Amino acid sequence: MRQSLTLRAAIALAFTASAHIAFAEDAPKDNQGYTTPKTVVIDLGKEIPSMAGWQLRLRVLNIAPGGHIGLHNHKDRPAVVYFHQGTDAVTNEDGSSKTFHPGDTTAEGVSTVHWHKNTGDDAVVIYTADLIKVPAK
Numbered sequence: 001m002r003q004s005l006t007l008r009a010a011i012a013l014a015f016t017a018s019a020h021i022a023f024a025e026d027a028p029k030d031n032q033g034y035t036t037p038k039t040v041v042i043d044l045g046k047e048i049p050s051m052a053g054w055q056l057r058l059r060v061l062n063i064a065p066g067g068h069i070g071l072h073n074h075k076d077r078p079a080v081v082y083f084h085q086g087t088d089a090v091t092n093e094d095g096s097s098k099t100f101h102p103g104d105t106t107a108e109g110v111s112t113v114h115w116h117k118n119t120g121d122d123a124v125v126i127y128t129a130d131l132i133k134v135p136a137k
Helices: 002-026
Strands: 032-043 054-073 079-085 088-092 097-100 105-108 113-118 124-133
Antiparallel strands (some): 054 113, 088 097
16 A cells, blocks of 8 residues: 555656646747837836845736747846737746736746736736846946
8 A cells, every 4th residue: 555655646747747848948038029119117226225136117018919928037126917909828937827907917936937918909008016136237
């Protein structure tokens, strides 16, 4: 009985690892039909001294029908997102996915690794605010 349980656990672990490998191979690494027509940034160190080295950034992201934003993470770049227009399928590193529609919101933190695909007929328009490290000069 104990061997059977161990074998089942090993098989489950192997399938989980396979899913992660398959996801990594299938997820696009590039961007297609993706633009950021508007961006505004504020240096937080000038506003809050303990936030030196960080910026608050607000962007409008557009994804054309059939387009995508390639695989990326949010390590050191937490974000909050508002979906304004279109149908955006977001696939996570574990292979799970969620489709977002106008009016939906989400948060993306340190453990977020995902990619976006416009699965609708209209452009996806997303408003996203994130904290980013001041780029090195």
